[in-house]
Amino acid sequence: MTTPDPAINTTNAATATATTAVADRPANRLSAHGLGLRYGNRTVVDGLDLDLPGNAVTAIVGPNACGKSTLLRGLVRLLDPAAGTVTLDGSDIHRMPARALARRMGLLPQQPVTPEAVTVEALVRLGRFPHQRMLTPWSKADQAAVEEALARTGMTGLRDQQVDRLSGGQRQRAWIALALAQDTDLLLLDEPTTFLDLRHQIDVLDLVDDLHAEAGRTVVMVLHDLGQAARYADHLVVLQDGRLAAAGAPGEILTAELVERVFQVPCQVVPDPETGTPLVVPKARSRRAAGRG
Amino acid sequence: MSAPALERAAAAGRTGTSVARRRARTAAWSVTVAALLVLLTGVALGTGQVEMTAWQALRALAGLGDSGDVLVVQEFRAPRVVSALIAGAGLAVAGSMLQRLFRNPLASPDTIGVTGGASFGAVLMLATGASQELIPLAALGGGLLAALLLGGFAWRSRMAVTRLVLVGLAVQQGLAAAVNLMIVRFPAELASSAMQWTTGSLYGRNWTEVWIGGTAVAAGAAAVVLCQRRVAVLDLGDDSAGGLGLNPRRDRVLLLLLTIALASLAAALTGPVAFVALAVPHLVRMLAGPPTLGTLGLTALTGALLLLASDLLVLHVIPVHGLPVGAVTATLGAPWLLVLMIRQGRLPQRSS
Numbered sequence: 001m002t003t004p005d006p007a008i009n010t011t012n013a014a015t016a017t018a019t020t021a022v023a024d025r026p027a028n029r030l031s032a033h034g035l036g037l038r039y040g041n042r043t044v045v046d047g048l049d050l051d052l053p054g055n056a057v058t059a060i061v062g063p064n065a066c067g068k069s070t071l072l073r074g075l076v077r078l079l080d081p082a083a084g085t086v087t088l089d090g091s092d093i094h095r096m097p098a099r100a101l102a103r104r105m106g107l108l109p110q111q112p113v114t115p116e117a118v119t120v121e122a123l124v125r126l127g128r129f130p131h132q133r134m135l136t137p138w139s140k141a142d143q144a145a146v147e148e149a150l151a152r153t154g155m156t157g158l159r160d161q162q163v164d165r166l167s168g169g170q171r172q173r174a175w176i177a178l179a180l181a182q183d184t185d186l187l188l189l190d191e192p193t194t195f196l197d198l199r200h201q202i203d204v205l206d207l208v209d210d211l212h213a214e215a216g217r218t219v220v221m222v223l224h225d226l227g228q229a230a231r232y233a234d235h236l237v238v239l240q241d242g243r244l245a246a247a248g249a250p251g252e253i254l255t256a257e258l259v260e261r262v263f264q265v266p267c268q269v270v271p272d273p274e275t276g277t278p279l280v281v282p283k284a285r286s287r288r289a290a291g292r293g
Numbered sequence: 294m295s296a297p298a299l300e301r302a303a304a305a306g307r308t309g310t311s312v313a314r315r316r317a318r319t320a321a322w323s324v325t326v327a328a329l330l331v332l333l334t335g336v337a338l339g340t341g342q343v344e345m346t347a348w349q350a351l352r353a354l355a356g357l358g359d360s361g362d363v364l365v366v367q368e369f370r371a372p373r374v375v376s377a378l379i380a381g382a383g384l385a386v387a388g389s390m391l392q393r394l395f396r397n398p399l400a401s402p403d404t405i406g407v408t409g410g411a412s413f414g415a416v417l418m419l420a421t422g423a424s425q426e427l428i429p430l431a432a433l434g435g436g437l438l439a440a441l442l443l444g445g446f447a448w449r450s451r452m453a454v455t456r457l458v459l460v461g462l463a464v465q466q467g468l469a470a471a472v473n474l475m476i477v478r479f480p481a482e483l484a485s486s487a488m489q490w491t492t493g494s495l496y497g498r499n500w501t502e503v504w505i506g507g508t509a510v511a512a513g514a515a516a517v518v519l520c521q522r523r524v525a526v527l528d529l530g531d532d533s534a535g536g537l538g539l540n541p542r543r544d545r546v547l548l549l550l551l552t553i554a555l556a557s558l559a560a561a562l563t564g565p566v567a568f569v570a571l572a573v574p575h576l577v578r579m580l581a582g583p584p585t586l587g588t589l590g591l592t593a594l595t596g597a598l599l600l601l602a603s604d605l606l607v608l609h610v611i612p613v614h615g616l617p618v619g620a621v622t623a624t625l626g627a628p629w630l631l632v633l634m635i636r637q638g639r640l641p642q643r644s645s
Contacts, residue, residue: 107533
């Protein structure tokens, strides 16, 4: 794991207390062992061995249709494995009761369905579902979790707004708030920045960073932008055709050779002028042609 | 609800947020519909060969006033009125649930095979010449048979449950064809009583039937209320619901079975009254917004009101003797369905 960059990770009193508070939390290590995932007869992920560090931010990247989202669905049990297992701190997630698992892992799907005319608060309250039983009334702990989720995502002032009338960035924050109210150690996000403009992409990624640094969440997210992945992730998983191409700290594994091999794009990898993390710069068209010829 | 509560709700509606406004609207409409329901119940109990005012009729229902009135109301009129109320409420709640679970505004017990199944069961029972009391039970059995067919398809085909509406339509048509075949083969008098049942009729209910049917519908409705959190989570789509600890496929099918049981029990009481289950959820959506736990009560009240009003039309306004109430609801419902289909382009579409 790389040391988080000071420019992003502001150390303040809140961070310090949060870190001590999470010291006795479980390790939150999500692992795949010989994992195979299929849609019908089509094998998407095959024989994948993976070990995601706990209490860190992991980004899963790869070309389109390489199985990134499928892998994420397998890791949260939305897909049953055709082979192998997924374990959380050593226990097979397919042997855990569904609600118990939902108290450990929260998910933001790629295309969640916003119920008609639902308000932000009503949406976020649904995140408490795994903590409730059929007849238990809404508790103070439930309300506290909802308030915290709203505050952390900056949605407190919009709590009574209808989600389907919000902007794309606000809507995404509302959905992240739902996952936060679920109060899980692990948070899995499937392409949380797709469909957002640059400012809202950065908003969401900064929020993810805060969730890790201040709230001690383990985050696993699927991302498209390699530069953003390198900036915000401690650990990078690169997939190609459903297999692992590379995994490790972005600064160590994200090389020009890897990007060219996986994405078939000749490029340079230079240090990000802002953060020093690897930045992928595709070669100009004329030089690409020359390189191939 | 009391008058101050209503005022409070109205005040919140003027000044507050959209949530408060929606709650206030729901509360205000619930009170209005409940008041209309009491009034109409009085009128229904008071109208007939022995005329009395709505107030006298309601008193008679409570056992007060003229003993002749009490007899007429309690023994002859009340069972029919009460079964209209119970069945209307049950059908409306079931319809609202079906539309949510299928994510399809055209889903209703009429379009997914449940009422066809109920008719099938009832007519089959008529054919065996069994006693009248067994008919509701047979209707329930038929409705559940349709549910099992549907559930079986859901399980086997691995088709998205939300697309099962089409399978339901096939089940409905198949069972309706079977019923028609039986009616054609029946001797004339049996055929006419079978016809009566299959279009929905409140004729000749007695207290035993009302108690059994009412208890069953109440139990089904209570179960539906208890499952509202689950339904709300399923509204988020299968991925989110899975992430929150549900098994979306299994839970959706189980909730559908529960809803179908509720619809069959209600249909068992009246026969398959068309369009109440389809129309009421849309009416409530127009009055108070999308379905939530809060609008469920209004849905039940509106369903009861609509069925009772239709029955009153049948009994006292339309000069055709022995017209089944289902004929009225269907006549009112057909244009409604057309309006709905035309409006569909403007309804919010939700992908599954």
